[in-house]
Amino acid sequence: MSLPFINRELSWLEFNQRVLNEGLRSDLPLLERVKFLAITASNLDEFFQVRVGGLMLMRRSGRKTPDPSGMTPLQQIQAIRRRVQKMMEDQYRLLSDELLGQLDAAGIHPHRMRDIDAAQSDQISAHFHANIFPLLTPLSVEADGDPPLVPDLQLTVACKLVDSEDQSIRYALIPIPESLGRRIPITSSSGGHAFVLIEDVVATFAETLFPGEDVSASGCFRVTRNGDIAVQEEDAIDLAGEMEDVLAARKLSDTVRLELETPISRDVARVIQDVCQAGPQVVYRIKGPLGLASFMDLAFLPDFDRLRDKEWPAQPSPSITPGESMFDAISRQDILLHHPYESFEPVLRMIEEAADDPTVLSIKQVLYRTAKQSRVIDALIRAAENGKHVTVLVELKARFDEARNLHRAEELQRAGAQIVYGVKGLKTHAKICLIVRREAGRLRRYVHLGTGNYNESTARLYTDISLMTCRPEYGADASLFFNAVTGRSKLLRFQRLVPAPNAMKPKLLELIASEAERARQGGQARILAKINSLQDPEIIAALYDASNAGVDIQLNVRGICCLKPGGKKRAKNIRVVSIIDRYLEHARMFYFHQGGDPEIFISSADWMGRNLDRRVELMIPIEDKDARRQLLKILETLFKDTRQASLILPDGTSERIEPAKGKKPFRAQDYFYRQARRKAKAREHERAMTLEPHVPSE
Template sequence: MPEYHNRELSWLEFNQRVLDQALKESMPLLERVKFLAISASNLDEFFQVRVGSLMLLRRSGRKTRDNSGYTPFRNLAAIRERVLKMNQDQYDLLNHTLIPALAQKGIVLLSAEQLTDIQRSQTAIIFEDNISPLLTPLAVDPNSPPPIVPALHIVLACRLVDPADKSTRHVLIPIHENLPRRISITTEDETHAFILIEDLIAAHADRLFPGENITATTAFRVTRNGDIAVEEEDATDLADEMEDVLTARRFADTVRLEIRASAPRDLSRMIQNVTASSAQEIYRHDGPLGLSSLMELAFLPDFDHLRDEDWPAQNSPSITPGASMFETIAANDILLFHPYESFDPVIRMIEEAASDPDVIAIKQVLYRTARQSQIIDALIKAAENGKHVTALVELKARFDEARNLTRADELQRAGAQIVYGVKNLKTHAKICLILRRESGRIRRYVHLGTGNYNETTSRLYTDLSYLTCKSEYGNDASLLFNAVTGRSKLLRFQRLIPAPSAMKPLLLDYIAGETERAKQGLPAKIIAKTNSLQDPDIIAALYTASEAGVEIKLNVRGICCLIPGEKFSRNIEVVSVIDRFLEHARLFYFHQGGDPEVLISSADWMTRNLEKRVELMIPIDEKTIKRRLIKILEAYFRDNQNAYHILPDGSSEPITPKRGEKAFRAQEYFYTQAKRVAKAREHERSMTFEPHVPQE
């Protein structure tokens, strides 16, 4: 039996846990819709990246086995079998549970056949005025090269017949992503009725082809290989090279063809030929394609009663409203636990720096940013104000490349110095360094985190932010930026632990230290929270530690290639928490003989993070913050509402309360605690009298 789970199948089991949330009858209806959409969106990216890579390996003829013993061919076959089952679960849930339940609550999906005469007239006007002008039909000529359709767009395939000579031809109508998927339909009552745009176009497409009759239509959707690498050795301009990659990705090889199960045979054959799809790449669905677009429904206005109660981010008790962020950080190191605690202090720090006359320079890594990023706006303002702004923009942040290119150009035009990542490595570290002149010397303020500088995801992902002006962290931050921008070596710093140079060796040393203590009969314990666990060396070290008697508790959200519960891993427990917020923080604890080492990190325990990316691991020394982080880690292992045990066969089992045990939900606990502490701090402030200082 291999001692290593298959990476792809492990990821699919994670996505099953996401889908399981949608299957929960206790979940509010629109939250179930949201989780279904997330599971579909996850699959889109999985096919673009992981399946795309495997298909390239298979086509190259390589039969190399991965760590789980799978060849590319076997991997693809196993993926297809598992995805077919997952698709069946998705559409059974949609058709038999969610659509009827939504209709009962006044959210009604209509087919073209269900429209009344008045509604047909309404949709005809919508089609003529707002949709038809934006459509570009593409003829399919058997004697000419097939038209190329872009990835992940819904495309309508039509069979046309000429009444004069009875000749038949086929046409494709790509539906541009700028068009809304959901078209609202007026009803006599107060229900929210809508029709999908592909059904509306199919009902009126004959207007695009005067003199011909449409005798059949079907929708399809193609997924293309998104794992297209940048040829950095030959790229004289990385930004230009990335633009070529973005274009190539839209029209790369097909890795999945989704088509309606009801599609006529001739249209199916035509679509298969046009997309160059083999039978193994075709997935037939009994319902609408592109279920990720259901996310729109989850946020419909006027249906708050069908959603979870809002959990607004709380003010951290460490942050005084209105006080300078620099004074606040100078007084004490600060830990923020997002999204329970607001991300605003991080934004405030950068916005203050942009206007502060004493700030000389801002240096920051930008990996994934929000569409309307306050942080980038602040950096632009800082550059315009004459600050020295250095932005390390990672153009190889997959699927965010276009946005990063655009914003990098704006920064450059404002006067910022732009560095496009590091050759042959992705820069994934989360760090911002601000240099400020104080009392005749330079003081460095640093933000170090586990998540991106993205205001949107900071409200949806659980992450940790650490703010400090301790000199050793600031000095290391300067050395890191100098190494990255100056293309010098990443050496071991005073406090910060970078990858690819030092992080993995140190993690292995920490694990080995616990192993040695266990062999000596001393207490030994490892607790780790990470999004993915795949690195073979880390896994092997954990197996050795387990066999020596180290107690190991792992909280792994997604991929887990480690096999728990076997003879060689009997002391390892693996849980996965799937709840309303995406678990994203990386947090590690090593007992160290009673003087624990606690670290936060931007890196998962995957080979790509530890060996092929610029990452940071940050040791936390401040005792109060360290104790808080340990409590956060331990709370996840008390969850018996939204946690799963990872089983030896790779599947998942929900953790339920034992007899007499109270229900405990970690995310709800974190939010309740943040709310309680914020309220207590607000009450404390309201009881404190501050003297009025007259203005001069």
């Protein structure tokens, strides 16, 4: 009998709906609602580029094999279109019926060109001719020629042109460079921040680009192209060169979505579809401004703090004495950090101190996604220039970060670092840094292991876990890991760390089966797991089996969940919740009761086939007693949330969890912030009360 599965793509869309639901909440600050709306649009952009793009390739190849939920590629594409259309209706109803009016009332004034006064029109005209016109490059659409290349995800204005003399008709496109920004500020008698959208400005002044012709009709559109193009590593001699070819190919790839502003004339729409080679099945007609992802910058407008959440500044870890060396702190004990409630600064300091410490001999690190202005990369460059042996595995196959990773890898290489471009056939997604230091005539290894990227920007927005340790077994495993990924040896003989793709799934299946066996024997059996996505069929089958055996299974799954929870047979003991809050839930944490001697892990990997079978990942056991208690407390707290948590239902949809009658709502992220602040203040007070004798220098 086949096992019940929820379709992966539809499950992801339900996750995006949970994000959109935050934007629909009238009790949230206005600009937070705008932010959530923009996030859903950005998410949809990538979903079409990658997931829909991949399905369309499957369909074109004639593949009809159903996925684990029983849906063929065509059925999935059709179901996605229906669900996305409903979601987009919700997005634009929220924008038009609520947010735009509330923004205007709050001092943020969106205007259409047709509604502005003469003084504002003169202001916009001057700005257009000085700052916009020189950067526009119109593209002619020739009836018998090749269609012009329309940039991916870029706003473009299509124009119907009528010659002033002979009344002949032709069509042209005006791509709008992203560097121009989306909003054009204008002065307003009511004060505040007034603006018009750039596509409205370009359409209004389009005739200035076509002397001797009149613009009789125009319309804005946006094309999404297939981003599911991968480097053919089997034939790649120069991986960096091959990756540049992939980036170029994406610009020319097939259209997977065409967004058309409405109203738009039928003939202009037809020309746009012809240019983009877009059939009716990929066309979405939009009643409002296109590209809502660019509205994200509205959420961060200066001088409107009253319309945003109050700041939750990251707190210092109580495990680290201010001013002390990170190596001294780690030598004293394992350090577990819960980001962003606890600052990411210790991780950055560890790498920066290593770059300048004369006793540090080498630094080895995996970089997957980094910040635009990365302190990590700056420190690694400085370390190489200081003569340290620096080895960096830069994952070029980190989708949509390939260009940045290529550029930064070249910088590191010029500084003298040894660069490895990932592992053939696999993405390297592990989060690990190994520092080797000479202490008292011996070599000592310091290791950072985490669930998130070495990215100080996202470390302020994503919840993640960091472990910093100098335990010899972890250091030895870290050396084995880097030897394997740089020297193409096998991921074998690890003492503590559990690597994918060879060992992590077998270990997880063994742990789940062990809990099931204990339950069958009448013992207490419990699994707690926090992951971003759950899709792997073998893991899901094992969880169903454990549930049947009586194991209490609680899963916190932010996004995709292909397991059907709550069924009377297979999943009667499985509860799945999802938390959407101000921080993106990103940490992966696993707890297995193991007869009262629990095994607790953090991991870079989700329970997805791609993570467990096709990526280099790490699962890290937590052995320090304080760290284990802290991690279990975090896990248990997440399952108590009755403010931001939703219960995943058997059909893949979700419903918000409400507090019990008479109980106040409990918000896990708020609790974590308050606890981090309380611990930091308590430690600060403790240090202030400690009397340190002043010892005279010799």
